[in-house]
Amino acid sequence: MKINTVVVIGAGTMGQGIAQWFAQQNLIVEMVDQNFEFALMSLDRIHQSFDKLQAAGKLSSSDVTIFKKNLSVKKLDGIDGNADLVIEAIIEDLDVKKKIFKDLDMTMSKYTIFASNTSSFSITQMAQSVSSERKQNFLGLHFFNPATIMKLVEVINGLETNPEISSSLIEWFNDRSKVACLCSDSPGFIVNRIARNFYGEALRAAETFDEVKFREIDKVMREVGGFKMGPFELMDLIGIDVNYSVTDSVYRAFFDEARFKPHRLQKDMVAAGRLGKKTGKGFYNYET
Amino acid sequence: MKHNVQSNHNNIMVVAHPDHPLYMELIQHYNVRTIDEAVNSFDTYELIIDLSALRTQKKFLFLKELAKTTKADIISDLTLCWGEWILKYSPQVKASVSTLFYSPTNAFEYSLRDSSDLLTEKHIANFAKTINQEMINHKNLGLCFHYPRTIAMIVNEAYFALGEKLATATAIDLAMKNGVNYPLGPIEWGEKIGLQNIAQLLEELSTITRDERYKLSTELKLQAFKYL
Structure with missing residues (x-):
């Protein structure tokens, strides 16, 4: 498979990371956001990241020059219609995603592969917004944050995805230091589903708001389980609202399956505005 | 099933079956007995470290039987148990440990009945050191x-x-290791712990x-009991 040009839709944290990673693979990358100024700021942040990597001796000056040249910010109506791959990484709103894919379907080459970085929506459902022909070239490519560092890419086949496309993409990613794993189109895919009970079970062990218990459980999971962070400190880092939202989404998508049921404590924390590090308070207090 | 003990732990009996993950280590240092051997033992011990893999009801009955034959303090593995219940109704149990599940860091949890019981804590520390494990205390069993x-x-979700x-x-294993930095994939983790224990x-x-x-x-049920 040859990929020369990639369009990344959405210049938030994930879009920015994905765009940077592709630029570092020596591909031409066009980054798009509905807010053009925001996309320019993201481009600036990527440039700063390249400069830091150069200063740390991880990239050469010639690499940085090439990578910066590979990246540009475009408006949606100015992207290369013959790009090999389009990756959508916008907010988790199914209607907005479907509209973007529908619009792109009318302007992009029939050979362009469409991919979504969604962590929660069905690829098959999203592909209903494009033509029958395009559905074969439509799949999920789920990156993990930070996309430049985390190796995993979940490659998700929708019901009508041509398996040869996903197989070729897996090979392509694996040749470029990523670990691409094929999975079927099921809520949460692999990671967001299996990781749910790292948090869910810890919440049930804690039962109520009790910082002593949170510390105890975190310590055990790090020092006995070998996890880099305990569940409560990790929820504080991710954002308790974000974690609760993913749990709730998987729970609903599995038709209220008890294994995924969110815990009352998560809901209470969100209601109280204790969202974790970003608000200064979560399961732990970060205010000095 | 008696083994020659190579160190000075003759006053301690360890109850464990050969499928315990630390069994090979245990038999090098301790008098290791099965459940049946333990309740029929006439030897006198100062301490019993019970690492039997039993669920709450069976554990309670075993501890009750054991209490008929010895006055020794007991440290019991309550991995498969409702620990608080066992502590409430089995007064000889001075502390609980969890050694049954493989730990990638070679560590186990323990909890003392009485947090000021330094002697029992010292016994656990000696035991942990002998079998090359770290021990992590917590108060909420x-x-x-x-x-x-x-x-x-x-593992069940995997x-x-x-x-x-x-x-x-x-x-699945690659995804969890590379997407969220798990030290092991859940399938390989389950195999190391033993699916029957899970x-x-x-x-x-x-x-x-x-x-x-x-x-x-x-699927887990099928795999867990395929060797029975």
Whole structure:
């Protein structure tokens, strides 16, 4: 498979990371956001990241020059219609995603592969917004944050995805230091589903708001389980609202399956505005 | 099943079966007995370290039988038990440990009945040192310890996913290691712990809580009992 040009839709944290990673693979990358100024700021942040990597001796000056040249910010109506791959990484709103894919379907080459970085929506459902022909070239490519560092890419086949496309993409990613794993189109895919009970079970062990218990459980999971962070400190880092939202989404998508049921404590924390590090308070207090 | 003990732990009896993950280490240092041997033993010990893999009810009955033959203090592995219940009704148990589930860091949880009981804590420290393990104390014993119940749920979900053909076992392991930095993939983790231990723990949680979240994946059940 040859990929020369990639369009990344959405210049938030994930879009920015994905765009940077592709630029570092020596591909031409066009980054798009509905807010053009925001996309320019993201481009600036990527440039700063390249400069830091150069200063740390991880990239050469010639690499940085090439990578910066590979990246540009475009408006949606100015992207290369013959790009090999389009990756959508916008907010988790199914209607907005479907509209973007529908619009792109009318302007992009029939050979362009469409991919979504969604962590929660069905690829098959999203592909209903494009033509029958395009559905074969439509799949999920789920990156993990930070996309430049985390190796995993979940490659998700929708019901009508041509398996040869996903197989070729897996090979392509694996040749470029990523670990691409094929999975079927099921809520949460692999990671967001299996990781749910790292948090869910810890919440049930804690039962109520009790910082002593949170510390105890975190310590055990790090020092006995070998996890880099305990569940409560990790929820504080991710954002308790974000974690609760993913749990709730998987729970609903599995038709209220008890294994995924969110815990009352998560809901209470969100209601109280204790969202974790970003608000200064979560399961732990970060205010000095 | 008696073994020649190579160190000075003659005053300690360890109860464990050959399928315990630390068995090979244990028999090098301790008088290791099976459950049946332990309740029929006429030897006198100062301390009994019970590492039998029993669920709450059977553990309680075993400890009750053991109490008829000895006045020794007992440190008991309550990985598959409702620990608080056992402590309440088995007064000879001075502390609980959780050694049954493989730990990638070679560590185990323990909890003292009385947090000021320094002698029992010293016994646990000596035991941990002897078998080359670290020990992590906590005060909230609860159900089936923290690490075992959490990892059991993660492994169970991986088997649900496997049963639904969400991805291959290799892909599941790779995804969890490379997407969220797990030290082991859940399938390989489950194999190291032993799927029968995972199944027993979840069944115990299900029995005690009556919560459907602890139902076993059919795939895990199939794999766990395939050698029986």
